[in-house]
Amino acid sequence: MTKDEIRKTALDILAGIAPEADFAALGDEDELREVLDLDSMDFLNFVTGLHEATGAEIPEADYRDLSTLQGVVDYLKAAGA
Amino acid sequence: MSDFTMPSLGADMESGKLVEWMVKPGDTVHQGDTVAVVETQKGAIEVEIFEDGTVSELVAKEGETVPVGGVLAHVRTAGDKTPAAAPATAAPAPVEASPAPASPAPPAPRPAPAAFARTGRVKVSPAARRLAAEIGIDPEGLIGTGVDGSVSLADVELARSRGTKAAPAPSARRTGFDPAEMRKAIAAAMARSKREIPHYYLASTIDMEPALAWLAAYNEGRPPTERMLAAVLTLKATALALREHGQFNGFWQDGQFQPGKGIHVxxxxxxxxxxxxxPAIHDADGLSLPELMDVLRDLVARARSGRLRGSEIMDPTMTVTSLGEQGADSVMGVIYPPQVAILGFGRIVERPWVVDGQVVPRRLTQLSLAADHRASDGHAGGRLLSTIEQLLLEPEKL
Structure with missing residues (x-):
């Protein structure tokens, strides 16, 4: 996947979790949990969606790398997605 | 013959609007089947039936507002000796009422599941429902290709790529709930609580380190779909503690405490x-941690998409509120009447803590209890908190 494809995949999953959010206003460095008001169940659903879309394992210890959209793209690219 | 009536889906509910029938006359129903969708202040609720039988007549019409206790349908139960029962059993209500055309119909693009799409309720996967809501498509107007004809994410994606724009979803069940109506329901229940219930409050700080360490070890090496959240541990500890402290699990009714039948958190x-x-997690004390996680995941998804069931709204015997990672350190809850207690778990924070004479960083949570002083005293409340704490210190036993 290209970085753009990963980004779009992540945004699609987030749109399903936070359908009311204004994604046009979401910056690449914004804290996803805070800006989108994600609770731990939402975040687990996000990780599950990324896992299913890319095959990446995403262990819990790596969750901190997924705090921003940029972080998600960089992490999944490095994970071989 | 028995009557299927409008249930009371909240302390202050007087009537409900029947939004949709999920059965038709002649259908066989079993205890626990969801048979109708009722719109309440808490959103659309799927209402279950609590006996086995055959639907003989739908009394209320879709769109009709019916008072609590009003008859919605007549149901022929097993004990009925009406002659009509014989043919009904001989021809078990054709679930797939697709009229088989005599002349060969032109092949539909996706033939098989179309039959499902025409018979009553269309199943839509949660992910598909979310996406459909987001892009403004009515998912129930689509042809499902998923398991048993359900509308899957792929079907919605396909509809989007084709530029499908179905009519705006008309019924409340798809929009979930009306925030203004829900506000009214919360206002009524909470005002009644503060008017009638003499609350007392207790709080304890609990060391979550053992529970979180156990959880991290459990989740390591498991795919995200099998991982659990800390909430599952606090939920199970609460449910087990309520077994020992039954005076917090039940209702204040008719001037006295009525114990709950089961622990429905x-x-x-x-x-x-x-x-x-x-909503209630039924018999939470008897579920394993992975089972509780599955129930919780499903419950949160359905609560947010407006697909809760009547029993889940009616049955809670005590409430737990967990503030989550973005929340505050502690909460002093307001009891939901006629329940007699609410427990609150604050955000988990890392703080200095003394263990074996050493100051060490530990992850802690503030556990609080608001309880009805008519039903219990502070001493008993303190013992409830202490039991929960002990259970969380030995997570492997949960």
């Missing part, structure tokens, strides 16, 4: 757009 779920619901 109400789990407070914040809804996007405001408001909250606290």
């Amino acid at each position: 109400g789990w407070a779920i914040a809804l996007r757009g405001g408001g909250l619901v606290s």
Whole structure:
């Protein structure tokens, strides 16, 4: 996947979790949990969606790398997605 | 013959609007089947039937507002000796009422599941429902290709790529809930609580380190779909503690405490757009941790998409509110009447803590109890908190 494809995949999953959010206003460095008001169940659903879309394992210890959209793209690219 | 009536889906509910029938006359129903969708202040609720039988007549029409206790349908039960029962059993209501055309119909693009799409309720996967809501498509107007004809994410994606724009979803069940109506329901229940219930409050700080360490070890090496959340541990510890402290599990009714039949923990779920619901996790004390996780995941998804069941709204015997990672350190809850207690778990924070004479960083949570002083005293409340703490210190036993 290209970085753009990963980004779009992540945004699609987030749109399903936070359908009311204004994604046009979401910056690449914004804290996803805070800006989108994600609770731990939402975040687990996000990780599950990324896992299913890319095959990446995403262990819990790596969750901190997924705090921003940029972080998600960089992490999944490095994970071989 | 028995009557299927409008249930009371909240302390202050007087009537409900029947939005949709999920059965038709002649259908066989079993205890626990969802048979109708009723619109309440808490959103659309799927209402179950509590006996086995055959639907003989739908009395209320879709769109009709019916008072609590009003007859919605007549149901022929096993004990009935009406002659009509014979043919009904001989021809078990054709679930797939697709009229088989005599002349060969032109092949539909996706033939098989179309039959499902025409018979009553269309199943839509949660992910498909979310995407459909987001892009403004009515998912129930699509042809499902998923398991048993359900509308899957792929079907919605396909509809989007084809530029499908179905009519705006008309019924309340798809929009979930009306925030203004939910506000009214919360206002009524909470005002009644503060008017009638003499609350007392207790709080303890609990060391979550053992539970979180156990959880991290459990989750390591498991795919995200099998991982659990800390909430599952606090939920199970609460349910087990209620076994020992039954005076917090039940209702204040008719001037006295009535113990709950089973431990049905109400789990407070914040809804996007405001408001909250606290549906029951039935018999939570008897479920394993992975089972509880599955139930919780399903419950949160359905609460947010407006697909809760009547029993989940009616049955909680005590409520737990968990503030989550973005929340505050502690909460002093307001009891949902006629329940007699609400427990609150604050955000988990790392703080200095003394263990064996050493100051060490530990992850802690503030556990609080608001309880009805008519039903219990502070001494008993303190013992409830202490039991929960002990259970969380030995997570492997949960």
